[in-house]
Amino acid sequence: MNFKLKNDTFLRALLRQPTEYTPLWMMRQAGRFLPEYRATRARAGSFLGLCKNPDFATEVTMQPLDRYPLDAAILFSDILTVPDAMGLGLYFADGEGPKFERPLRDEAAIMALQVPDIDKTLRYVTDAVSQIRKTLDGRVPLIGFSGSPFTLSCYMVEGGGSDDYARVKTLMYNEPKLMHHILEVTTQAVIAYLNAQIEAGAQAVMIFDSWGGVLSHSAYHEFSLPYTQRIVEGLIKEKDGVRIPNVVFTKGGGLWIDSIAATGCDAIGLDWTMDIGVARQKVGNKVALQGNLDPAVLFANPNAIRNEVEKVLSSYGYGSGHVFNLGHGISQHTNPEHVAAMVAAVHELSRKYH
Template sequence: MSRLVNDTFLRALLREPTEHTPIWLMRQAGRYLPEYCETRRRAGSFLDLCKNKDLACEVTLQPLARYDLDAAILFSDILTVPDAMGLGLYFAEGEGPRFERPLKDEWEIRNLTAPDPHAELQYVMDAVSEIRRALDGSVPLIGFSGSPWTLACYMVEGGSSSDYRKVKSLAYSRPDLMHHILTVTADAVTAYLNAQIQSGAQAAMVFDSWGGVLSEEAYHTFSLPYLKRVVDGLIRENDGRRVPSIVFTKGGGLWLERIADIGADAVGLDWTMDIGRARALVGERVALQGNLDPNVLFAPPEVVAAEARKVLDSFGNHPGHVFNLGHGISQFTPPESVSVLVDTVHEHSRALRAGA
């Protein structure tokens, strides 16, 4: 087993006792950091940044140089998988990610195949290996992917969407084709995450960012079974250590108990559900990750600290909590607010343990 100085994050995911509540932030390496913006400028484009292992490593480590975070997360993008499927990812100025060849015709869907992650996505594996070397056992590295449903939304819509009309129309009118996309994509995501684990990722997270746009029945038809398919196929142990898995459906609080039953070690929560109530619902089944509203970070420092303490107090002095935001950090966040948040989580959670 490789040396790991701070394994608090991994132990919390496995619901083991920890000296403090670990914290990391979704999108913690991002545009709110001036140093990230400078590295991105040097890279020339977002995709060039993702595909350069040295620069991807550099931006992954930047937030850890500023803050006492308990985990690093690979710097990449969820759309690398459909890009490797041949859909032609590009980023249009002011429009976000787009695909040159979104899935429209039945023959295109039938021809969809899962890419070999060690061929088309080797640049991601190279970045994972480089980041692990640079971390030198200081904190764990999280690998990640988008969920099959979320990736399918982009693959059918061609980019972001306000109403998901195209992908929902396909799901309702041709469920056979929708299930084919999801099956192939789930297998691609599983292989992709396992390749990350084999390259050095010590935990795996699946972002189901758009699962919450579905009705309850549609979620249990088109999203949750494919999350389970991915989790069931993940490598569970590597380098002598358990590799925990986290699933996160934004807007999925209504289905929390069902999500907790798919076999992941932890479930991420957005900010719309009280984390204490969530813990009561899932019991001993999973750890929970979350769930401060990212916009709290625009408030004065004393409010940021108070809101962080509320989340910790609601969860209580129990094992199995990883502190995070309820979604990705905003690019407009003052970096100083993150310092307040991280320090408060560590200090208050230690005080909770001491007062037990």
């Protein structure tokens, strides 16, 4: 599969190569803020019905690209496909978000955890990657992704989302060996999963450590970062002679940006609490940076959005190595017209920095 890329600005920015402007995409760009997504989701019958059907996954991945001139597509899927493939029984309760039928609550369940056969259990994801890549026909690169081992473990132990992470933190401090076992198995699964996405056609991959920021400094460096680093080291770095860059995003991880840069990743995703200029000073030329407009800015009027875009761009400053993004996923209540204003502002205002 060798569709020549018509727009490789995103990949060049991740590798800190010169670009004419700052490329952008948005976390959760295929999602509930788009009426066309809601229509497809209704046809699919459920969120999992959408994820597990490559035709639907392709359709919703393409929707934001048909509406906006974005510089990358991201596979439509969910980070919890991996624990689901491990047999924990993922389901979505109405209005309550993701839940697991069989969370990891005792030593026997934890020790029974195994790396799934990706080709059997997650074939629907790799099929979607191949189909999306074909449908894109080289328009823009396709991003594959996974949750980080720590973030996945939170869901696996808590049985769903959590406000205080009491179960997973109790396990971590009381039974660190059991916690490390979960992380070890999950790390192996994530490496296999991301590499399967790359083999299927993903041109960059992202590791979402969405809950890493809830850890203390020492716990982050014991239970999250080393496993993320193992994944970075285990990824396929080149396919068909082309580099496959990777991005690590720890929400709330601004404090540890030097440590994250030392994992060997190509780029670091920043949430909106970190000044991108300060981040750039800290990491120098080690990595590219992705981010980091506060998603709530998109509730404001187009002039205000334009001003906030300019602040992020000027804080990063001159030169390449910046992929513009939100500091977290776009809100479902965002006006699609406001997204158009942001995209136009980034493409127009960033040229003077290149």
